[in-house]
Amino acid sequence: MLLILTIAVLTGGCWDRREIQDRNFVLAVAIDTADTGQQTEQEKAETKTATFTQPRGDKRYRVSLQILKLIKNGGNGQNGGDNRTYVLSNTGQSIFEIVRDMLGQTSKSLFFEHIQAVVISESVLRETGITPIIDFFLRDAEMRWRIKVYVTPGEAKPILEYAPPSKEAGGIYLANIVRNHTKNLHVAGARTDLGNISVMLDSKSDLIIPRIDMTGNVVKAKGAAVFKKHNFVGYVDEQVVAGLKMIRATEKSAIITLPGEEAGELLAVEVFRHDTRLTPHVDGDSVYFTLDITMWGNLGEHQLPHRTVKADDPAFIRRVERQAAEEVKRTVLYSKNVCQSLGVDVLNFGSKLKRHEPKVWNTIKDDWDAMYPNVPLVVSVNVVINQLGEHK
Template structure:
């Protein structure tokens, strides 16, 4: 009887030694760190979606003088459709749990409801609700192309928000979950505006989102943001 119990215990322990059977090595994932949404110039495919994907330094194809990230842009009618199309050209599965920033272009935010633009992230059971949402009067794609000291732009942008304790020119950061809460209550709110000025990424005022319409209705400059704070 004792011997039978021992065999059962050993068999039970083997279950916990199987590891993550469905896991993927980090080299086999397209890790998305940031996303930008612009208005395209194609009326039939009005949305331009840009994914910022981290390059793995352990990948045999990686060259030391390459940037540590790659931006992939596609156009389409809806975000979820574009992401499906994106999966057809990436070498590895998309991994969205590490998205840090979502940047919305002025035109796309004026013409589309915020809930529609963020719907894919809100409904995705893999993506987190923590990515910070930004607005820009320029192109979101252009911001994600600015590299400074070989930093990945998405990570660099996230670092800037940590300076809020040292300046009155930054508004309270808004994660996707925070934005969803404001939208559900029809409350108006501010999104930090971000631009490329003199070739550098810079926080520059804020965009005003009208709660009932869920759209961008205008901008506040740096001095006005300081006054609100």
């Protein structure tokens, strides 16, 4: 008993316990180039005060941290209003050093275990690629691999300063946007977290990261940034993302909009289930792929000024199914052509061939970058309409 009591005294409790009000909870990080363009004299003075003197090298990055404000519930009747967070910024060469130097701007330690999102500006990616930027986040033990990553064509810091209309903290707002990707074909959210990016980089695969834009008071995730290995190549639009999600079978609830046969007619089909199979084939020295897609969905909308068609007419249903299949095929081929023209294999052709035909892959892997832009894809799509909605 004495031994048990002695062990309990020595090991009991949390030796590194720190009260919640004594921490600064970092919710989001923005990374820009150190020289972000035109600044007023006051902004230049503020930047000079916030940063530090480097013994060697040039300032490379401007790192901004979005920190949660801990407030008392009901203090002002608005639960904090629009200012649920505040932003600290610093410039330097090492992201780790930049973060540590920010302790000179705050009275509390920085805590990263609740970080939700990282926003990286295009200008940084064009200079360094993505590997040097995320290295710090992959090594630090406080970072979580489910962190959401975005690329923005403008500055990243203003996105952290944005006050969401929902009144939630900005980092949580940014993370929740991309979580809606299962119901939005225009957002590339599947397998784009920090951990997935790390796996893709380690395997030397091409990758895709959601794009986020800010104009005025509007922040929106749309389209995606594509990378050749770790090098930034460019952006793809929403239709390319939609086709990619169909090829990679990551869409969960897709809306397919179709033109009608009559003037003013418009149809929208909601696809909620699919069976997608991308298969590589080897024919002598040539390689091609087949994509077989079967989709099940509902008729979600039918705009027609003069209702001359009944939704439960079998001929009408077959027409909608045929049109939807043709539209899916068109979107898939458009996405495939754009990705091949950019030379980025985010279609997963290479990984599929490696998995299904390892011997063939070993003989052509060194020439795959040259072969990939000309690899054919044969697409077959079948759409089945199950329900017509509450009103027939």
